[in-house]
Amino acid sequence: MNKALIKTHLFFLILLIGIVGCSSKDVIKEQDKEQEEEKLEDISEMTEEVLEVKFEHVAKSLPVIFPPSAKIESINADRMNRLLEINLSKEFSYVPFRNETVEMLYEEFRDEFGSGYEDYKMQIKALGYPIEQLIPNYFRSGYAEYDQSRIPSSRFKRPDPVVRNVNSKNNSSKGLAGKNILLWHSHGWYHNLKLERWEWQRPRLFQSVEDLIPMSFTIPYLIPMLENAGANVFIPRERDVQTNEVIVDNDSPTNLITKSRFIVRDGERLVWQKENEPAFGIGEPPYKENENPFKLGSSLFTYSNLTGDAQCEWIPEIPQTGEY
Template sequence: MAKKNVLFLILTLILLFRCAPKMVKKPLYDYSGMTREQIKVHKKIEKFITVAQKTGHPLKLSPRTRIDSLRIDKKRKQLVVDFNKAFSYTALRPENVARTYSLVKELLGRKYRDYRLVLRSLQVPIRELIPNFFRKSPHEYDLHRLARPAPRPPQLVRPVRDWQAPAGLQGMNVAVWNSHGWYFNRSVGRWEWQRPRLFETVEDLLSTSFVLPYLVPMLENAGANVFLPRERDVQTHQVVVDNDGGSGGQSFSEQNKDAEHQWQTGEEPGFAVGSGVYPDSMNPFRLGTYRRTMSDTVVTASVIWTPDIPADGEYAVYISFHAADSNVTDARYTVRHAGGESAFLVNQQIGGSTWVYLGTFKFLKGLHPETGSVVLTNQSAQAGLTVTADAVRFGGGMGNIAREGKVSGRPRFIEGARYYLQYAGFPDSLVYDLNGGRNDYKDDYQGRPEFVNYLKGA
């Protein structure tokens, strides 16, 4: 009985194998519609592909490279080979393209020596796939690949000074950030460093120790506007002077020479200090108002922000304003400080509703309008436009973003980008709160590039 069962099983397996469809490898190409001559040429091109894939000579081809079509024009003496898209994955250079043509010509033999050979991929000759950078002469450049310079608005902040840096970074905008910072870890409910302590330092501070005092000033001295998603001022004091009332002792005053240039409250929201501590997603640049007036070719209106400086020292000066297309591009700010006066032209058509850095200056303790204030006038090259004025901030200050009711207790320049971006008025869901308030660590490093995207208008 057992022998019969074994025999039955063997016969069943034989029957199954005989009836099973045979695995036939599908050919790479269908030659049925080709002439003998085309098949012969086709196989020579196939040989070229095989050699290139195996040896990397004359160029390293993708294993997926295939021939899409082949055309022999005897009347024009032209032979055109179209490769598929995979051919274009190769790093094409003038040298390996020349060697490719040479090898294919050699494989085709004497019969096609006088033919014009055209090798194509992506429906263009492969020579056109060589990047402009590697082409030997500017006359060979593909002009369609060259960036078309779009009209650029005037630079956001233009210092008025005796020297310029036209061969440096004059007129350029550079975004820089100094890595990680002090952040709120929601899983343990406390503020802490993002990076571990190592050899008596921590990455959160190490990068800052050379980016702020060395790299950023170097770029600015070369003429660039430098934008940081973190606080740049190590000064722990802060005074905000605002038309809605500031922080600490301060004075906000307006002057105008006639009714036409009287300062008025703008229609959109502006900055306000509020309680001074901002919970999740609260935007201080939507808590208050701003002021506006009409520009003139001479000074007919002005604003003066005078802080009550708590201690002698160096303080970063940040201005803010409401931006609009109808604004001036040359709003004239003057910073009066212990070392004299520094003037700036600010493009108020861009960069509104945030802190715009002018510079770091020495100020003396107390109220000193002549040596410790910021002045904005309505003088412009074009009359009849709008000049706007909002808060001015002196100093970096301490962290004031609350997470689960707790502020960091550290200087703002130590904190991660997520918290500064909130204080600077950037929209939460687009820039700094990308994880629904659940993960400040991710928000911090993800928010930095989004900060740049937002600055560019993306």
């Protein structure tokens, strides 16, 4: 006999002992105790020969091997509602449940309880759920048995994208269209307080750093692939590998650092107005402790019309030829 069959035999030996043990401790609660005790005696008086026959039957039909720690936690019999509830330990839920697994367990329990409980409705539970609910929809017999709460709604309306490239020829309506994806390609730099320095979060390994390698394929390959499929990809780290930075800001119409310009033109009817809330301002980098550049400046707004009355221009001064 192979190891799998031996484990199966041991499992059902523990299973049957658990039934007898639970029964002897008055786990089954009914009004007519004498009648139920007689039925339980029938279970406890089963001979080893009968058990061995059942072991051979189970060894051939058991679709999975349950963990050795799996056991029966309680058995409750409700005489009024003719309901027999068997609660199994959480270890029973560790195996992949299929229709044949559920049918086998119900069949074996009914055989062990015998004719005294044949008019009872039996319910076997693990993790507080009937074991038939532990079967994934994919492995159930038909659509009528599917758990509808696990099926995503087909009426889900995709939200409008945060940003849409109106000039792109690839504005897809299917695939990942309208989906927002947050993508981290690595951890990046962090400040080590003990060493008082900035360093990569991951250690050096074979002359490489994990924080650098993912960026080499996410930026040029993975992100464009997701965006071409219609997704909006958000990255907390800078995605641009260009080392030059150009900032055009309304608080610095002529930026002494970048030499860029910001120009506003009021219209005949509409004019630019300043918001009361703080906004981005380039300030004087490098920034000091607790200095937030997104509170150093201001922002402008105007109402719009069809004639383009009020206008503004951002004119960057590109310091070097390259891809920006």
